[in-house]
Amino acid sequence: MVYCSALNCQNATSGVYKNSTVTFYGFPLHNKLLLKQWIHNMGREMGTPSKHQRLCSKHFEDNRTIGNICETLRSPFE
């Protein structure tokens, strides 16, 4: 099971907090600028996320943020 890493967000891929209306994305660890934006979207200060952490689509207002760059980072846990 995968949980969203954002503050006050309990969306998960399964279990009690399962939310099938959102998509989970892995962090763009190779794109520092984008990564910074993602961390900002999470609403909390943190260091570099691990490659196992996910952020759900609820935290993206602008589809372009997810857009092409993240297409390849799409989590298999949808």
Ligand SMILES: [Zn+2]
């Ligand atoms: Zn979330």
